Amino acid sequence: MSAAKDVSVSAMAGSRWRVSEVAFWIVVLACPFLFPSRYLIMTDILRLALFTLSLDLILGYAGIVSLGHAAFFGVGAYSAGLLALHGIINEPVLALIVAGLAAMVLGFLTSFLVIRGVDLTRLMVTLGIALLLEALGERFSDITGGTDGLQGIEMQPILGQFAFDMFGKTGFWYSLIVLFVLFLLARRVVHSPFGLSLRAIKNNPLRASAIGIPVNRRLIAIYTLAAFYAGIAGALFTQTTALATLDVFSFERSADLMLVLVIGGTGYLYGGLIGAVVFKMLQEMFQEITPQYWMFWIGLVLVAMVMIGRERIHRWVLWLPNLVIRQITGRKAAVAVPETDAS
Amino acid sequence: MTTVFTILFDGVAYGMLLFVLACGLAVTLGLMNFVNLAHGAFAMAGGYVCAVLVNNQGWPFFAALPLAFFVSAAIGASLERILYRHLYTRSHLDQVLFSVGLVFMSVAMVDYIMGSSRIFIMVPSALEGQFDLFGVGIGRYRLMIVVICGLLTIALQLILSRTRFGSRLRAAVDDPRAAIGLGINVPQVFAFTFAFGCGLAGLGGALSAEILGLDPYFPLKFMIYFLIVVTVGGSSSITGPFLASLLLGIGDVAGKYYVPKMGPFVIYTIMIAILIWRPNGLFGRGAAR
Amino acid sequence: MTAVLETRELQKSFGGLKVTRDLSLRVERGARHALIGPNGAGKTTVINLLTGVLQPDAGRILLEGQDITDLAVHKRVLRGLSRTFQINQLYADLTPLETIGLAVSERLGRGGDWWRRMGTRGDVNEEIADILSRFHLLDVMNELTATLPYGKQRLLEIAVAIAARPRVLLLDEPAAGVPESERHDILAAVAALPRDVTVLLIEHDMDLVFSFADRISVLVNGAMLVEGAPEAVARDPQVKAVYLGEGADA
Numbered sequence: 001m002s003a004a005k006d007v008s009v010s011a012m013a014g015s016r017w018r019v020s021e022v023a024f025w026i027v028v029l030a031c032p033f034l035f036p037s038r039y040l041i042m043t044d045i046l047r048l049a050l051f052t053l054s055l056d057l058i059l060g061y062a063g064i065v066s067l068g069h070a071a072f073f074g075v076g077a078y079s080a081g082l083l084a085l086h087g088i089i090n091e092p093v094l095a096l097i098v099a100g101l102a103a104m105v106l107g108f109l110t111s112f113l114v115i116r117g118v119d120l121t122r123l124m125v126t127l128g129i130a131l132l133l134e135a136l137g138e139r140f141s142d143i144t145g146g147t148d149g150l151q152g153i154e155m156q157p158i159l160g161q162f163a164f165d166m167f168g169k170t171g172f173w174y175s176l177i178v179l180f181v182l183f184l185l186a187r188r189v190v191h192s193p194f195g196l197s198l199r200a201i202k203n204n205p206l207r208a209s210a211i212g213i214p215v216n217r218r219l220i221a222i223y224t225l226a227a228f229y230a231g232i233a234g235a236l237f238t239q240t241t242a243l244a245t246l247d248v249f250s251f252e253r254s255a256d257l258m259l260v261l262v263i264g265g266t267g268y269l270y271g272g273l274i275g276a277v278v279f280k281m282l283q284e285m286f287q288e289i290t291p292q293y294w295m296f297w298i299g300l301v302l303v304a305m306v307m308i309g310r311e312r313i314h315r316w317v318l319w320l321p322n323l324v325i326r327q328i329t330g331r332k333a334a335v336a337v338p339e340t341d342a343s
Numbered sequence: 344m345t346t347v348f349t350i351l352f353d354g355v356a357y358g359m360l361l362f363v364l365a366c367g368l369a370v371t372l373g374l375m376n377f378v379n380l381a382h383g384a385f386a387m388a389g390g391y392v393c394a395v396l397v398n399n400q401g402w403p404f405f406a407a408l409p410l411a412f413f414v415s416a417a418i419g420a421s422l423e424r425i426l427y428r429h430l431y432t433r434s435h436l437d438q439v440l441f442s443v444g445l446v447f448m449s450v451a452m453v454d455y456i457m458g459s460s461r462i463f464i465m466v467p468s469a470l471e472g473q474f475d476l477f478g479v480g481i482g483r484y485r486l487m488i489v490v491i492c493g494l495l496t497i498a499l500q501l502i503l504s505r506t507r508f509g510s511r512l513r514a515a516v517d518d519p520r521a522a523i524g525l526g527i528n529v530p531q532v533f534a535f536t537f538a539f540g541c542g543l544a545g546l547g548g549a550l551s552a553e554i555l556g557l558d559p560y561f562p563l564k565f566m567i568y569f570l571i572v573v574t575v576g577g578s579s580s581i582t583g584p585f586l587a588s589l590l591l592g593i594g595d596v597a598g599k600y601y602v603p604k605m606g607p608f609v610i611y612t613i614m615i616a617i618l619i620w621r622p623n624g625l626f627g628r629g630a631a632r
Numbered sequence: 633m634t635a636v637l638e639t640r641e642l643q644k645s646f647g648g649l650k651v652t653r654d655l656s657l658r659v660e661r662g663a664r665h666a667l668i669g670p671n672g673a674g675k676t677t678v679i680n681l682l683t684g685v686l687q688p689d690a691g692r693i694l695l696e697g698q699d700i701t702d703l704a705v706h707k708r709v710l711r712g713l714s715r716t717f718q719i720n721q722l723y724a725d726l727t728p729l730e731t732i733g734l735a736v737s738e739r740l741g742r743g744g745d746w747w748r749r750m751g752t753r754g755d756v757n758e759e760i761a762d763i764l765s766r767f768h769l770l771d772v773m774n775e776l777t778a779t780l781p782y783g784k785q786r787l788l789e790i791a792v793a794i795a796a797r798p799r800v801l802l803l804d805e806p807a808a809g810v811p812e813s814e815r816h817d818i819l820a821a822v823a824a825l826p827r828d829v830t831v832l833l834i835e836h837d838m839d840l841v842f843s844f845a846d847r848i849s850v851l852v853n854g855a856m857l858v859e860g861a862p863e864a865v866a867r868d869p870q871v872k873a874v875y876l877g878e879g880a881d882a
Contacts, residue, residue, distance in 0.1 A: 003761035003762075003764070003765055003770060004754070004757040004758040004760075004761040005757075006761070006770075006773075007729060007751065007757045007760045007761045007764070007773070008751040008752070008754075008757045009751070010727075010729055010751070010773060010774050011729060011730075011733060011749075011750040011751025011757070011760075012749060012750065012751035012752065014750065015749045015750065015751075059436070065435055065436050065439055067380075067439070113615060113618060113619065116618065116619075116622040117574075117618065117622040119378065119435040120372070120378060120435075120570070120573065120574055121574050121618060121622060121624075123378065123380075123439065123570060124567065124570040124571060124574045124614070125615070125618065127566070127567050127570065128567055128570075128571075128611050128614060128615070131567055131607065131611065132607075132608065132611045135606045135607050135608055135611075136608075138606065139604060139605065139606055139608070188746075188747065188749070189746045189747075191749050191750060192745055192746045192747060192748060192749055192750065193733070193734075193737040193742050193743050193744075193745045193746075193748070193750055193756075194743065194744055194745055194746035195746070196726075196730060196733065196734055196737075196750060197734060197737070197738070197743050197744075199723075199726070200723060200726070200734055203723050203724075203725070203726075204721060204723065206685065206705075206721070207717070207721045207722075207723070208706075208734075209704070209705035209706040209709075210683065210705060210706075210709065210714075210715060210717070211706075211709065211734055211735045211738060211792060211796065212706050212709035212710050212735060212738035212739060212743070212796050213706055213734065213738055213743060214704075214706045214707075214743075214744075215706065217744070218744070221744070221746075251563055251566075252563075255443050255447070258439070258440060258443070259440070262436075262440060292454075293451045293454065293455055294451075295447045295448075295450055295451040295454075296447065296448050296451030296452060296455075298444070298447050299443075299444040299445065299446065299447030299448035299449075299450075299451065300444065300448060301444070302440050302441065302443060302444025302447065303426070303441055303444035303445060303448065304444075305440065305444075306430065306433070306437050306440050306441040306444070307426065307429065307441070310437070
């Protein structure tokens with residue numbers, strides 16, 4: 001059965017680690033040594049990267065447009081905050097997982113609403129759920145601390161060993177390890193038959209069901225998983241900043257998230273990571289010009305990206321690295337080719 | 344018992360206002376399947392135009408209203424020509440990104456020019472206060488809104504059902520491809536409808552400053568309301584959005600009166616219940632849009 | 633002989649328009665059954681009803697004696713009712729290998745497998761290889777589907793449907809739009825379908841129908857006009873009237 005062997009080799013080719021991927025993670029590892037004074041912003045980037053990875057799973061792979069992904073981020077953030085504040089679970093890693101699971105439960109329950117209907121209904125439902133949670137948070141301000149947020153969160157050392165320090169070094173390595181582990185998991189998932197079926201659903205749901213793919217069940221599964229990821233990102237936020245305020249649920253957070261993802265590109269997992277870096281750099285740059293009106297610049301970037309065309313921008317950006325790779329290896333090699341449009 | 348009627352009346356006024364604000368969105372959505380989350384920005388523009396004219400220039404309120412309509416319509420028409428029309432064939436994701444970007448820009452610009460605090464428009468004293476009608480308290484301003492919006496609704500219905508433009512528009516909404524086949528210039532119909540819808544939103548924005556409040560975050564705060572109106576109401580006619588607006592208005596006012604602590608909860612719960620029951624909206628067509 | 637696919641008084645209307653009227657169809661096991669009819673006869677609606685894309689207003693659909701009227705689209709596929717699409721609905725940016733892989737994974741119940749990577753299951757790999765070689769797609773299995781010649785795409789279309797191991801296969805105009813030079817491959821592939829697969833062919837092309845079918849049903853205005861052996865149908869005055877009356881386009 002040499003044909004079966006060929007099939008196996010070809011089928012596995014997609015999931016093989018590329019040189020550029022390894023290089024990417026080496027650069028990430030080098031960052032703390034290159035910029036030892038900037039742990040806090042780097043941690044910020046890692047959290048955002050994880051959150052965006054979560055959106056990529058549903059938007060880039062399954063084609064679900066969400067205006068309220070912050071809902072799961074917020075649930076994770078508050079769960080972690082409440083667990084630490086009331087001393088229910090003191091160990092951060094365990095609390096992180098529990099917070100992620102809380103978001104996951106919410107994701108599972110709301111997925112039934114999201115998979116119904118068309119894009120517009122999805123937009124409204126996702127936005128509505130985030131707003132609903134924000135309203136809930138205000139209503140039960142005795143639990144959530146209202147607009148002031150949770151006060152006086154003190155984090156215990158990770159695994160009882162590594163205490164959070166004021167420079168954010170522990171927080172950085174903690175976030176990086178969490179991000180990397182969850183990235184590996186996501187990478188595994190998208191290269192599995194399950195991940196392939198998501199791409200099929202995204203491209204043509206009718207055809208997917210005619211092949212025998214249970215479309216709704218797959219969408220529920222990936223939405224639930226993405227909620228878990230977002231919850232973990234939110235919990236990391238609370239744990240590394242000792243903060244949880246109601247703006248974790250805000251629409252701006254969900255909208256920024258989409259911008260981060262489309263900057264980096266959808267559907268190849270690294271989009272969220274690259275987008276987070278670019279976004280934070282843009283943020284620093286614009287906030288130096290007009291700290292108050294940062295929103296204008298986000299808006300301008302969004303409009304410009306769409307008008308110019310996201311794919312075209314990615315081609316421009318990839319032109320240089322691809323040229324370098326071609327020169328070195330002498331073959332055609334794309335650094336990372338983002339998926340075509342999510343519709 | 345009379346409070347019930349007052350609530351009902353306030354709810355109807357609120358609902359009709361929402362309808363004027365959102366009906367343009369419903370029609371353009373049905374026509375081009377374009378997801379425009381920036382609709383509220385045009386309403387805000389109208390509101391601020393009216394506020395500047397009345398408060399700073401000393402225009403009479405009723406003279407400023409038409410101008411609010413025309414300025415918003417003009418902004419809508421030019422943005423449609425310059426930006427929107429390139430995006431009709433793009434994915435919904437692109438449309439969402441683009442219109443959210445517009446919202447953000449409008450919020451920051453208005454904040455920059457007008458400041459971030461809530462703005463009040465000085466209304467004529469004849470519209471202040473309320474009077475009793477069979478023991479039911481009727482706000483004068485709200486009565487005016489019901490009258491204006493009611494007339495507008497009737498006018499819209501007449502335009503749609505009686506005029507040549509209306510029949511072209513209905514044909515285009517029903518089946519854009521067939522309409523093109525019949526020689527109807529769908530992009531032109533769309534451009535006009537878009538501008539007109541923006542104008543109505545601007546008028547609604549001017550009228551709503553008193554009731555909904557007007558600040559730079561208006562387009563964000565009411566985005567969900569517009570979405571509810573078009574998803575629950577469907578976009579195949581204006582009757583659906585109209586009924587959805589009334590339902591939303593009455594539900595919101597009643598919710599805030601009877602269970603004030605639950606905040607916007609009531610509305611979202613109703614909305615979710617409706618969508619579980621009918622995913623394509625209460626009055627939507629069976630076919631997915 | 634027993635009916636493997638059967639409809640009983642199927643009804644469907646859109647608005648006030650009745651597009652399927654009291655349609656009772658019996659497809660015998662192992663048959664090569666063709667469903668023909670002039671444009672607008674409601675053939676596409678019948679396929680959509682059979683596969684579950686549309687729900688009938690009344691009537692039942694039976695697959696091997698079991699009622700499948702209320703089953704979801706993908707469940708019918710797993711029960712053994714598979715279809716091809718008339719217009720190209722293949723995944724343009726997947727390869728034939730991935731496309732077939734999707735169908736095979738679902739059939740073997742591995743489609744929800746999120747932990748194993750593609751290509752690591754022997755049973756799935758062997759079946760993919762088997763189908764690719766049967767449909768002469770092995771040499772192009774790693775090309776993007778969008779870049780394949782049209783004839784190859786049509787072959788892939790049939791291959792995907794067969795990968796679900798159907799007991800009944802609905803072929804929706806398998807040779808539509810295929811250039812003359814590549815037509816032979818499609819016809820050969822259709823002719824080579826295993827005899828244990830029952831085929832319901834929905835077709836415009838009379839040459840193909842009469843060379844292939846052993847039984848023909850004629851659909852007119854959503855209702856069954858005539859059913860019988862090809863020779864009988866060809867002689868039937870009603871059928872002649874419909875086709876000659878409607879012009880030569882059918």
